[in-house]
Amino acid sequence: MKAVDAAIRKRLDSDVVLIRTIGDYIIGSGGKRLRPALVLLSAKACGYQGEQHALMGAIVEFIHTATLLHDDVVDESDLRRGRSTANAVFGNPASVLVGDYLYSRAFEMMVDIDRMPIMRTMAEATTVIAEGEVLQLLNVHDPDVTEDRYLTVVRYKTAKLFEAAARCGAILSDVSEEQCDAMASYGRHLGTAFQLVDDLLDYSGDVQAIGKNVGDDLREGKPTLPLLRVLTVGTEEQKALIRSAIENGSGDFEGVAHAIRQTDALEHTRRAAMREVDRAIEALGGVAQGSWKDLLVSIAHVSVDRDH
Secondary structure, three states, rough: HHHHHHHHHHHHOOOOOOHHHHHHHHHHOOOOOHHHHHHHHHHHOOHHHHHHOHHHHHHHHHHHHHHHHHHHHHHHHOOOOOOOOHHHHHHHHHHHHHHHHHHHHHHHHHHHOOOOHHHHHHHHHHHHHHHHHHHHHHOOOOOOOOOHHHHHHHHHHHHHHHHHHHHHHHHHHHHHHHHHHHHHHHHHHHHHHHHHHHHHHHHHHHHHHHOOOOOHHHHHHOOOOOHHHHHHHOOOOHHHHHHHHHHOOOOOOHHHHHHHHHOOOOHHHHHHHHHHHHHHHHHHHHHOOOOOHHHHHHHHHHOOOOOO
């Protein structure tokens, strides 16, 4: 991970001062570095002995950071990882353009790795992520979104980069296509579980722990799984409250949180996340045994057993 951070710092260097300033602000703001860690661990689990996995980890983190910059502009967010968002500090135009720079720099770095399967994987991933962003935009303020539509957004917008990170680590290791698919499946299910828990924490966490404003998804009119569950099993009064909150993107947050707690919405969401974790671990059956695999299993469990 130190090598990943070194690659990030080196590749953030630019003659344009604002790019360096915003890049340093975002990259230095913390974060779990989970996606680059997946690159490293999947590569090692597949027997990789080289050094390009650190550069690949930096590439994945650049793409992730670019999506965060763009997300915060679209969502008009003002807090992330316990700090003001880049758009709140530097403005929307600068955030969008630096996000574009990070995307471009990431693909420039991929050329240095010089592996067409990695280029293909990441090109597909960035396309799918963009599709997920648009799908989520279409779902905003729509209380009639189904769980299937919601999960499609999760798999496109969040899980796809997890999947790509895990696949690229396997590709670097020159393992079989079946093993690459197994690692990709692990990443996809892990990423889905991770997002489900994020959506759960929006109603059960606190701002200091999760580093963003609790209830942001509701204020943005996003119909996440806890809300959709209340719309399925809640009383007519609870359903009306949730529908109004999603449609208006505001309203009685405490009332909504109470309705969620009065039903099994949080438990339902956590069970869904646990099913994804089980599928992720099952996918690792096609990967060689060893301590690296054990770490991948541990990460899967930690993804649902967290408060931020």
